[in-house]
Amino acid sequence: MWFKHLHLYRLHDAPELDADSLETALGEQAFRPLGGSEARRLGWSAPAGRAGTQLLHELQGQRLITALRQERILPxxxxxxxxxxxxxxxxxxxxxxxxxxxxxxxxxxxxxxxxxRAFVRSQKVDLWWDNRRQLIAVNASSRKRAEELLDLLRETLGSLKVTPLASQTLPMRAMTTWLGDPSERPADLVLGDQVELKAKGDDGVLRARQVDLDSDEIQQLLESGRQASKLALSIEGRLSFVLHDDLAIKSLRFDDALIDEASQTDDGDDALVRLETDFILMTQALAESIERLIEWLGGEAGSAGDARSA
Structure with a gap:
């Protein structure tokens, strides 16, 4: 259940749907297996898999929706x-x-x-809809997959206006500042051991893993004009992640204390209870961390263009 990646979107004029109405709408776009001549298909599937039939799980204003994507692999x-x-x-x-x-x-x-006759590859993609904060987050490794899911949701609802979440300070500028000047780092932000540095000219991209980001070598690269386009960070007591220059959050790892709290919750060996327990604990941690991250980045920017809509 625990998300690995996040692509974040701001909802505009979100449709007012109760849980029953949304469940019904999702059912009209439920996943159906690929036909013999179809190359790919995308539809809504039960987040709990074989353990349940619900297409929507909603708890405390947090919604969990899952899409199933199938495609035939023909090299x-x-x-x-x-x-x-x-x-x-x-x-x-x-x-x-x-x-x-x-x-x-x-x-x-x-x-x-x-x-x-080609092999079929299946992939589940989860979507978290924060109905209280009017945010959508897609657990996908690429922006393309996230947009594909939003297109399906737009088709399901008839209309969906979203823009990628944006901050007042560009992530690349903030990451470069945090990397180069420890005094500018927020109090509860901790650097990880991974960075990607881009040059302003044609010198390409430098990637480093398992390195001391406060080392003289990294500082010299920054002084030469390189900027941080990806940076491993952690929020003490919550989670660690790699922040990208488009505000994508990847390689998420939740704090051991949070995982322990989830594992110690009595679910009575009920898979649905376990799913919902993990989901609500995860979204609480993510919502707080996203708010903190946006605050570090100078607050949320206004719409970076017209919201995409059907």
Missing amino acids: ASVVREEVEERSEAIETREGRKLPRKEKLAIKEEVYEELLP
């Missing part, structure tokens, strides 16, 4: 090899060079034939 190299074999056979048999148009037609034919 381009496999298609290319089959196209080449068929093209060569035709060229040998007919004694002519196939034009590009005919090869493209063969490629489409090969793709349609092989797709139903």
Whole structure:
């Protein structure tokens, strides 16, 4: 249940839906297995998996929704090899060079034939909707996957206006300042041991792991003009993470004390109770940490453009 990554969005004019209405809406876009000729499909699935059928879990104003994504894995190299074999056979048999148009037609034919036999990869993606703070967070490793989920939610609700959460101070500027000047670091912020430094010119990106971020080498790189585009941080007693320059939060690890608190809660061996207990403890920690992070970054910025909507 514990999220690994967060892409954060501000909700604008959020639709007023009670839990029952939202459950019904999600059911209309529930996941259905891939058809034989389909390359991919996305739909809502029960967050508890086989342990439950609810598509929505809502506790204390916090909503948990899960999407299931399936896609067929058909490597381009496999298609290319089959196209080449068929093209060569035709060229040998007919004694002519196939034009590009005919090869493209063969490629489409090969793709349609092989797709139903391709392996299917399934992936669950969780979405946390903070109905009290009007925030949405998607537990996805990439922004593209997060946006895909928002598109599904928009289709489900008929309308959804969101913008990526933004701060007054750019994360890259703040991270570079924290890295270069310990006196500028918030009291309960602790540097980790991972950083990505970007050069202003064409000198590329320097990545370092398991290093002392207060070392002379790191300081020299900053003095040369490099800026921190990713930085490992931790909030004492809460969690550790890697902050990215687009305000994405990745590689989340929750404090042992929080995990222990969750594990010591009596769930009666009920998987649904365990899911909801973990979810509410996790969201409490995340909500407080996000508020603190935005405060460190000078507060939340206004809308960085018109909210995306259907």
